[in-house]
Amino acid sequence: MSAPIDEAGRPLLRPGWQVARFDDQHLQVGLDAPARVVLTDSPDVRRLLSLLADPDAAWEPPSSLLAMRALDGLHRAGLLVRLPASALETRLAAVHGVSAPGRVAARRLARVSVDAPADVSETLAAMLRSEGVRPVTNAASVVLVLARGAVRRGRLDDLLQGGRPHLVVSGLPTGWEVGPFVSPGQTACVRCVDAARAERDPRRAVVADQLARSSAPVPVSPTLQTAALALAVREIVSYVDGDVPTTWSTSLLLGPSGAPEVRRWPRHPLCGCAWDVVLAEEPEARG
Structure with missing residues (x-):
């Protein structure tokens, strides 16, 4: 399953969601299921997470198998969103994930x-x-x-x-x-x-x-x-x-x-x- 991306091909980690250490070999994003995923720690995965957390960083799709699996796991857990277009969308993306743009549009209308x-x-x-x-x-x-x-x-x-x-x-x-x-x-x-x-x-x-x-x-x-x-x-x-x-x-x-x-x-x-x-x-x- 492909990750959600905006028109420029840029996924972003759900606003407000942070990376923590699970154990000496794994990292965790999110706290409680289902919006939680445990990832194998590696330089490529850490680099991917750094890019996903920084909306101003130039996006590069992952090339290693571990990083691609991490990206897919984040997507499946609902932890990836498109780049928010407004402060309201950022706030809604933190709560509602990928449905935030539709909610913003519904509220505007x-x-x-x-x-x-x-x-x-x-x-x-x-x-x-x-x-x-x-x-x-x-x-x-x-x-x-x-x-x-x-x-x-x-x-x-x-x-x-x-x-x-x-x-x-x-x-x-x-x-x-x-x-x-x-x-x-x-x-x-x-x-x-x-x-x-x-x-x-x-x-x-x-x-x-x-x-x-x-x-x-x-x-x-x-x-x-x-x-x-x-x-x-x-x-x-x-x-x-x-x-x-x-x-x-x-x-x-x-x-x-x-x-x-x-x-x-x-x-x-x-x-x-x-x-x-x-x-x-x-x-x-x-x-």
Whole structure:
């Protein structure tokens, strides 16, 4: 299998990954499997590793069998990338390896909007820009909706009806709820969550709607708010990159202590967004 190279035929060791001594006859690149490889130590292999670690060095393909095997082993372990074209690509290459250029391109083309109070909206926008995503104010393909307190369901209905993916974030007195990430027709929506919670508390949605309409301030921990905003941006960027967000049909509850609580939500048969599932199951029930 050939190593990934850029147009000039130049592979590079994954940024941030270093060479260490494994024993007196071997070197190791990477720490934990699968992104780890043990190489036979030799002058040719050390020279190869030196070239791969220096983007300014003139590239020379390996000529010895040991060095060629080392290059192939590095490639198989996902430790080689093309020469990054930007600081963002360098950072993404360290984390994601060869998929970094595609992620940079996806983020450049993404149309993400933020629907949040003014004092946090710019913070969220700045976080998105730091990840290579420029927020837009119209024609968004994915929306981050945030409220201190419960999110008013009317803010989400147009997104759901328009088939527009969105992430819901709520700041509550007891902590922050990040999620669910809603992909209409694929995941649970917020009204599915309401229906599931109504099985234990039938009047909860009525009360939550009143609280969402209230203008009373909701005190929140600034530390938890920062954590929630960062997590929300990570979830949006994950979706833009083509990954499945952790909050896909899931809520993460960030409280003042302990690990985040994870709650998974199925599409609810009493919610209108899940009627396609109900109708698809009806013939089977009749049969």
